[in-house]
Amino acid sequence: MRNIWTIAQREFKLFFSSPIAYVVAFIVYLILGIIFYANIAAASAQQFNGSGGYTPNIQIVLGPLVTLMLFSIPAVTMRTLAEEQKMGTLELLLTAPVRDWEVIIGKWLGAFLFIFVLLAVTWIYPLILNRLIQPGIDQGLLVSGYLGLLLLVSSFIALGIMVSSFFSNQIAAFFATLGLLLVVWMISYPAQAAGATGGELLRYLDFSEHFYNSFFRGIIELKDVVFYLSATALALMIGSVSVEMRRWR
């Protein structure tokens, strides 16, 4: 456990000395800010016109955040193992008294903590929203939305770490992760054409279905929690095996 924490801490601190993390944070906050402002402006304009009806809820933050994570996480995870391989520091970790899976989980935890901090800052929007609308925002939706988001990013990060372990080039790791995330995000699109069983399976594997159909609507279902946790565990396991395989090459 201590090894995981040591590696996670180093990883976490590293984000604050790397430009990528700041660029990611800047873009996320900028886009989120613009969308939030636009939504509030549109809603208040409608209310002013008397056309009423539209009360913005926390989904105006959650929706764009999910999409932003889809593009940010590859940038956050691309470096994790690819860079270690390129710099030869993986040899250092793999000859230190540390298990391969401790390295992988440490990396995952470090990246997760960074994204957690990034997301924690976005709580400012629900707070603002809470003041703007009467009688305040739906607290249940807020909790389920952010819980779902954390579970989702947990699995995304794990996939990113897994992909990074396959490469020794960050850029390759970035695009491969982005590609993979887009695939798991949209895998249910061809579901209708895939027939009954195939369609069902594709829908089950779709990372967005598990979010939009439950957490995003204020529902916390065990099966969705389990889905994201298993995806995280599986990706980290493959990542560990991939590191282990490097030894055998």
Place this chain on the structure above:
Amino acid sequence: MIRVSGLTKDYGARRAIDNLTFDAQRGEILGFLGPNGAGKTTTMRILTGYMPPTSGKAEVGGFDVVEQSLDVRKLVGYLPETVPLYPEMTVYDYLKFMADLRKLSNAEERIDEVIETVHMEERADGYIEKLSKGMRQRVGLAQALLHKPEVLILDEPTIGLDPAQIIEVRNLIREIGKERTVLLSTHILSEAQQVCNRVLIINKGKIVTEDTPEHLQTRLSGATRVIIRIRGDATDVHPIVEKIPGVLNVSKISADSLEFETAPGMDARPDVARALIRDGYDLLELHAANISLEDIFLQLTREEPAVPEIGVVPEIETPEEN
């Protein structure tokens, strides 16, 4: 401390090391000498638990490198050939990270000690990316020394250092080697000679020779070897050469060449030349082969099967004239 038997490692179809067997005791500095691609790094990587061998067995401190890899890694301090550093960290933070991974209880104290050992006190708070190559090498060494390892494995430890630093590092290795086991690889022969108790020359994955630097030195200053080449079959002149006073250990080295040693203090070359010419043989070459350690090394590690002419200093290269 280190015991290796029948160690073999294949990378796909290429055999990197082939049936290596050697050992190293506590208080011994074992030098691994060989050209690039000889299998030095591969052997070291197996001993540090970085990769498993294809076959064979390696033990460090009584622990098997595959089965008890974590125990082995606790015992070993390792400086890989490409110094593994995180450029965006400071020297101190980097060493702290390594100390934490090794769960050192007296981390701060040890970090200060190793920083002092490698003379990096002034740059301890500087970022690694700003350091010169030599300094990075020293930080890498500091990392390997951090936990006072029983076994220190150093892959080309003096590369990139300036002459003063090289002397310092060599002294440091000698100091450590008094109580611990050091395995170091180098392709600098004089380094192996100065630092190591024992040298293992390795080429194409095989141990070519194993000796103390003193013995290698003896080979260096030993009897002069002379090579002669005639037109025709060298077997015919074998008895003639053998009879000449001062000639020892005659052997045929190819169809038309013989090799012999001269007894200390005697130079039989003029007599040999005279005798051969007298008996009507065409003497094509006669030269002394002054063997240096470099020659031994080159001879032992060259690509083709060793032909004794290699490394020969052509001192007298004559068809001698009467």
